Amino acid sequence: xxxxxxxxxxxxxxxxxxxxxxxxxxxxxxxxxxxxxxxxxxxxxxxxxxxxxxxxxxxxxxxxxxxxxxxxxxxxxxxxxxxxxxxxxxxxxxxxxxxxxxxxxxxxxxxxxxxxxxxxxxxxxxxxxxxxxxxxxxxxxxxxxxxxxxxxxxxxxxxxxxxxxxxxxxxxxxxxxxxxxxxxxxxxxxxxxxxxxxxxxxxxxxxxxxxxxxxxxxxxxxxxxxxxxxxxxxxxxxxxxxxxxxxxxxxxxxxxxxxxxxxxxxxxxxxxxxxxxxxxxxxxxxxxxxxxxxxxxxxxxxxxxxxxxxxxxxxxxxxxxxxxxxxxxxxxxxxxxxxxxxxxxxxxxxxxxxxxxxxxxxxxxxxxxxxxxxxxxxxxxxxxxxxxxxxxxxxxxxxxxxxxxxxxxxxxxxxxxxxxxxxxxxxxxxxxxxxxxxxxxxxxxxxxxxxxxxxxxxxxxxxxxxxxxxxxxxxxxxxxxxxxxxxxxxxxxxxxxxxxxxxxxxxxxxxx
Amino acid sequence: xxxxxxxxxxxxxxxxxxxxxxxxxxxxxxxxxxxxxxxxxxxxxxxxxxxxxxxxxxxxxxxxxxxxxxxxxxxxxxxxxxxxxxxxxxxxxxxxxxxxxxxxxxxxxxxxxxxxxxxxxxxxxxxxxxxxxxxxxxxxxxxxxxxxxxxxxxxxxxxxxxxxxxxxxxxxxxxxxxxxxxxxxxxxxxxxxxxxxxxxxxxxxxxxxxxxxxxxxxxxxxxxxxxxxxxxxxxxxxxxxxxxxxxxxxxxxxxxxxxxxxxxxxxxxxxxxxxxxxxxxxxxxxxxxxxxxxxxxxxxxxxxxxx
Numbered sequence: 001x002x003x004x005x006x007x008x009x010x011x012x013x014x015x016x017x018x019x020x021x022x023x024x025x026x027x028x029x030x031x032x033x034x035x036x037x038x039x040x041x042x043x044x045x046x047x048x049x050x051x052x053x054x055x056x057x058x059x060x061x062x063x064x065x066x067x068x069x070x071x072x073x074x075x076x077x078x079x080x081x082x083x084x085x086x087x088x089x090x091x092x093x094x095x096x097x098x099x100x101x102x103x104x105x106x107x108x109x110x111x112x113x114x115x116x117x118x119x120x121x122x123x124x125x126x127x128x129x130x131x132x133x134x135x136x137x138x139x140x141x142x143x144x145x146x147x148x149x150x151x152x153x154x155x156x157x158x159x160x161x162x163x164x165x166x167x168x169x170x171x172x173x174x175x176x177x178x179x180x181x182x183x184x185x186x187x188x189x190x191x192x193x194x195x196x197x198x199x200x201x202x203x204x205x206x207x208x209x210x211x212x213x214x215x216x217x218x219x220x221x222x223x224x225x226x227x228x229x230x231x232x233x234x235x236x237x238x239x240x241x242x243x244x245x246x247x248x249x250x251x252x253x254x255x256x257x258x259x260x261x262x263x264x265x266x267x268x269x270x271x272x273x274x275x276x277x278x279x280x281x282x283x284x285x286x287x288x289x290x291x292x293x294x295x296x297x298x299x300x301x302x303x304x305x306x307x308x309x310x311x312x313x314x315x316x317x318x319x320x321x322x323x324x325x326x327x328x329x330x331x332x333x334x335x336x337x338x339x340x341x342x343x344x345x346x347x348x349x350x351x352x353x354x355x356x357x358x359x360x361x362x363x364x365x366x367x368x369x370x371x372x373x374x375x376x377x378x379x380x381x382x383x384x385x386x387x388x389x390x391x392x393x394x395x396x397x398x399x400x401x402x403x404x405x406x407x408x409x410x411x412x413x414x415x416x417x418x419x420x421x422x423x424x425x426x427x428x429x430x431x432x433x434x435x436x437x438x439x440x441x442x443x444x445x446x447x448x449x450x451x452x453x454x455x456x457x458x459x460x461x462x463x464x465x466x467x468x469x470x471x472x473x474x475x476x477x478x479x480x481x482x483x484x485x486x487x488x489x490x491x492x493x494x495x496x497x498x499x500x501x502x503x504x505x506x507x508x509x510x511x512x
Numbered sequence: 513x514x515x516x517x518x519x520x521x522x523x524x525x526x527x528x529x530x531x532x533x534x535x536x537x538x539x540x541x542x543x544x545x546x547x548x549x550x551x552x553x554x555x556x557x558x559x560x561x562x563x564x565x566x567x568x569x570x571x572x573x574x575x576x577x578x579x580x581x582x583x584x585x586x587x588x589x590x591x592x593x594x595x596x597x598x599x600x601x602x603x604x605x606x607x608x609x610x611x612x613x614x615x616x617x618x619x620x621x622x623x624x625x626x627x628x629x630x631x632x633x634x635x636x637x638x639x640x641x642x643x644x645x646x647x648x649x650x651x652x653x654x655x656x657x658x659x660x661x662x663x664x665x666x667x668x669x670x671x672x673x674x675x676x677x678x679x680x681x682x683x684x685x686x687x688x689x690x691x692x693x694x695x696x697x698x699x700x701x702x703x704x705x706x707x708x709x710x711x712x713x714x715x716x717x718x719x720x721x722x723x724x725x726x727x728x729x730x731x732x733x734x735x736x737x738x739x740x741x742x743x744x745x746x747x748x749x750x751x752x753x754x755x756x757x758x759x760x761x762x763x764x765x766x767x768x769x770x771x772x773x774x775x776x777x778x779x780x781x782x783x784x785x786x787x788x789x790x791x792x793x794x795x796x797x798x799x800x801x802x803x804x805x806x807x808x809x810x811x812x813x814x815x816x817x818x819x
Contacts, residue, residue: 034776035768035772035776037594037595037596038595038596038597040596043596124559194768195605195606195768196605196606196609196767196768196769196772196773197678197679197768198678220677220678220766221766221768221772222677222766223763223766223772223775223776224763224764224766226661226664226764227661227664227676227677227764227765227766228677230664230665230668230669230676231668231675231676231677233669234668234669234672234675234676236675236676236677236678389545
């Protein structure tokens with residue numbers, strides 16, 4: 001008697017729970033494969049924290065699908081740069097309010113800039129804000145930022161990592177208080193965070209921009225990919241952030257009847273970097289060219305990424321306005337490679353090494369293909385696999401003749417500048433990526449920083465890529481593609497599948 | 513008696529200390545730099561050094577170890593590198609869910625194990641007895657990680673009886689508790705069967721039978737109670753295994769307890785968190801062993817005289 005009652009209760013409970021989870025669709029559940037470290041808008045290092053906070057707050061500036069800066073979707077009415085690229089004037093939209101009803105003004109933006117600059121708060125992005133000389137409040141809605149030296153790239157930092165923060169609120173509750181209950185002017189409002197379980201947000205009915213179409217937004221954490229794949233199939237979760245490429249491909253094959261699939265190319269590239277120091281064999285540009293001719297990139301991509309990559313032309317991806325379609329490329333041609341080797345004094349080939357990080361599975365596959373391909377022209381390639389931390393040290397010190405690199409331009413700092421800045425002889429990255437010196441490249445990179453007109457600036461990016469890649473400073477391989485699998489009842493606008501938009505940064509535009 | 517307990521406590525403390533040292537060394541000698549993992553590959557040297565200094569990672573290993581131990585005695589468990597929060601706070605948040613999971617798992621395991629063991633003993637050499645032997649061998653020989661995923665696949669994905677993960681509803685706790693319960697009951701069922709058989713063959717049971725006491729009364733009032741005593745000490749010994757096994761199960765079922773905290777922290781080389789959790793677990797193991805020893809010495813006075 002008692003026992004059957006227990007069973008009945010259990011069944012009843014599970015029925016309630018099950019029916020509850022399939023109730024009317026006013027809640028979207030987004031799975032993360034990692035839990036945010038903590039909801040600190042200044043110090044976070046992880047993408048998941050950025051994603052959660054970006055629903056709650058608004059960026060100061062936005063980026064269009066081709067990488068141009070825009071005020072659309074940002075708290076700005078307009079912005080302008082002085083002709084000497086030293087003074088930035090920001091005009092804030094009037095009538096914006098934070099979730100607690102207080103107005104968003106230029107003072108809040110000044111406060112956010114200062115927080116990011118403050119060494120005591122310890123933002124990892126602090127160095128991007130060090131150039132600020134002073135911030136001047138012109139009136140309630142106008143702000144002028146003065147830089148110590150001209151720098152157009154500063155606009156990328158104007159995104160403020162995506163978070164314009166409420167000054168009065170933070171001064172009242174403190175930073176710890178803010179992390180307990182973050183607010184902003186964004187499309188979703190914070191409801192609760194149960195550690196280890198979920199973060200719940202609800203639509204901001206007074207949102208000034210595109211009002212959320214789905215009332216509740218829940219982030220859940222699934223550290224195990226096998227579980228999250230099943231949860232996606234039972235529609236317990238509607239969308240997964242950071243789904244491994246293997247699982248994406250498997251779901252695309254097996255679950256097409258219940259899921260939708262979307263892809264976008266990341267603002268990133270994979271490439272082979274040469275050590276160009278005088279003591280290295282690849283100091284000789286003819287040998288760098290020989291390698292470029294001797295490898296078949298299509299074959300490499302087919303093995304390591306399948307259709308989840310776009311073969312690169314230049315470094316800056318083809319959806320960005322600074323993409324350069326006519327950089328020198330080296331089509332697979334082993335005969336030409338042999339000729340160049342003979343010219344450089346190695347008619348019978350030579351021995352060399354390529355270094356890869358042991359965690360970079362794709363790079364290891366690519367190195368193996370490279371090994372086979374180079375063998376055909378008489379180059380004996382050894383693959384050295386090292387643990388990530390050691391790999392970083394060893395390649396930076398110039399021990400590796402070649403290494404395979406993945407470069408991700410950070411989402412909260414969307415500028416193509418980092419792709420080319422590393423070639424400047426004074427750049428901190430220059431020695432890390434095998435050293436390179438070309439006065440013409442230095443001049444162009446310097447010029448990029450002071451060119452206010454975007455079209456002119458993009459032109460410079462194209463030019464600098466042409467010169468550096470003509471010197472075969474590196475061999476661009478491909479731009480990686482991210483695959484997203486989501487509930488087929490969910491509608492996500494097509495234009496969000498773009499590296500500068502990214503669907504999960506614009507959940508307010510989703511609908512059921 | 514007192515000196516025996518004292519000796520056992522001293523030995524336990526020594527063991528816990530040894531475990532903490534080994535855990536610390538393994539962790540710090542493994543490749544991978546938490547600061548570099550945290551800051552990403554392109555951090556400036558200045559930032560790396562500043563962060564190292566902040567978390568004491570720029571000091572020699574033995575100094576780091578001694579500082580850690582010293583702080584523990586002061587009640588300071590250190591700061592997590594990844595979360596930038598006190599470790600004690602993190603563990604406090606996660607302890608509850610882990611205790612719920614392991615506690616319910618243990619409860620299910622004990623109930624099932626005692627039930628199966630007793631029934632198998634009462635129906636010795638019957639089909640039921642053989643089935644019990646078979647099922648206990650079966651659960652013990654499959655890894656819990658695999659069992660968790662298979663249970664999820666059948667009851668979560670195919671039959672849709674329970675949600676895949678989370679710990680918000682009662683139904684989502686069924687599978688993780690069952691995963692622990694099914695495996696662990698096997699540990700209790702076999703000794704329970706053996707104990708029960710032994711007790712039932714004792715002379716006092718025969719005497720009760722001869723006196724004409726009802727069979728049911730003999731079994732439940734006399735035999736069962738006596739057979740249960742060793743099981744109590746077994747629970748103490750089995751507890752650490754359950755806590756250890758729960759780590760994997762928590763990750764599969766997205767259970768936000770200490771296990772998932774531990775796995776995430778290992779991956780990001782969050783030394784302070786991993787060290788402290790390992791120390792906690794080792795203290796739990798040692799304490800459980802100590803408790804078992806002491807319980808035994810109460811039950812069986814012969815043990816006390818041994819070294």
